[in-house]
Amino acid sequence: MCETxxxxxxxxxxxxxxxxxxxxxxxxxxxxxxxxxxxxxxAINLMGSPGSGKTALLEATxxxxxxxxxxxxxxxxxxxDHDADxxxxxxxxxxxxxxxxxxxxxxKMVHKALHHTPWDESDTLFIENxxxxxxxxxxxxxxxxxxxxxxxxxxxDKPLKYPVxxxxxxxxxxxxxxxxxxxxxxxxxxxxxxxxxxxxxxxMIPVSAVTGEGIGSWIEWLEAERLGPGSHDAVGLPDSxxxxxxx
Amino acid sequence: MHEYSIVxxxxxxxxxxxxxxxxxxxxxxxxxxxxxxxxxxxxLREAFAVVRARTASAEAxxxxxxxxxxxxxxxxxxxxxxxxxxxxxECRTPARLAAGGEILLERVEMEVP
Numbered sequence: 001m002c003e004t005x006x007x008x009x010x011x012x013x014x015x016x017x018x019x020x021x022x023x024x025x026x027x028x029x030x031x032x033x034x035x036x037x038x039x040x041x042x043a044i045n046l047m048g049s050p051g052s053g054k055t056a057l058l059e060a061t062x063x064x065x066x067x068x069x070x071x072x073x074x075x076x077x078x079x080x081d082h083d084a085d086x087x088x089x090x091x092x093x094x095x096x097x098x099x100x101x102x103x104x105x106x107x108k109m110v111h112k113a114l115h116h117t118p119w120d121e122s123d124t125l126f127i128e129n130x131x132x133x134x135x136x137x138x139x140x141x142x143x144x145x146x147x148x149x150x151x152x153x154x155x156x157d158k159p160l161k162y163p164v165x166x167x168x169x170x171x172x173x174x175x176x177x178x179x180x181x182x183x184x185x186x187x188x189x190x191x192x193x194x195x196x197x198x199x200x201x202x203x204m205i206p207v208s209a210v211t212g213e214g215i216g217s218w219i220e221w222l223e224a225e226r227l228g229p230g231s232h233d234a235v236g237l238p239d240s241x242x243x244x245x246x247x
Numbered sequence: 248m249h250e251y252s253i254v255x256x257x258x259x260x261x262x263x264x265x266x267x268x269x270x271x272x273x274x275x276x277x278x279x280x281x282x283x284x285x286x287x288x289x290x291l292r293e294a295f296a297v298v299r300a301r302t303a304s305a306e307a308x309x310x311x312x313x314x315x316x317x318x319x320x321x322x323x324x325x326x327x328x329x330x331x332x333x334x335x336x337e338c339r340t341p342a343r344l345a346a347g348g349e350i351l352l353e354r355v356e357m358e359v360p
Contacts, residue, residue, distance in 0.1 A: 014355070019260065024256060135248070
């Protein structure tokens, strides 16, 4: 009741909250992160468009490592277990997270899936997010690093069109570079320049899951990341770029 | 499109405040949404109009303050213009997003008997 005049009307109170709308997800992500840090597991949130080559990249990574590292993976898809099936065939214990209509993974989905994955027996957990260049960037999963797969076929200005995803990326893997001879209009330098405008610490490694090009550099990046976030000043943008263009 | 899950998280948090204060209705919800947050304000409004039904916020107004993106140097705090490399023109240090990443619930106005 209104206490001012006793008229019987309700009071309208204004309550200051000042809290992230995603606080519940962030809390769950922090919980996931505690698990990963405590058990010494490098957790990577691998994002990218549908068809950017995320699964092929992980297959090539497993093949190149040849058992040197114990990998596990969670694969987010709207439907089917195809990606997890492929990863298991490549020797990576994997579980699908089938999201139905959801366009991204969130920290709770990852936590639930971890209960059914031998992640704590591994040293590297790849969380292959739903193929989507927008929504996954919004949700912290508890990962140490965000890696974005960008295929050379997607166009040079993708980073400018999807700045939210690329501003969150710690590393961009430029995939399918074996196709470059068939794409005369595509320049790695122009892709790198677009990244420099959207990624504050721009870092890109050109890779091909078909020829194996760049996979060694990507594995070196992972090993550096194991030492702690931000151990990658040396990666930057490709050597073919001028110093002026490098970030 | 993830705006429905954002609205769902928002209304959960508002419901907590409603319970905490014993409110009977929510009049206004004020949020800040950054330009580079990954949330589209128009889609957020549409999702809010649908999801608020049958909640304490069914009649509530969603007031969105859009925050423009601003990059600043991590070291000297100088503004780094967009459309260029995201590092400081003076000292070359990488920039940080000083504003524009907000997904923030600021304030809830509720009717309390």
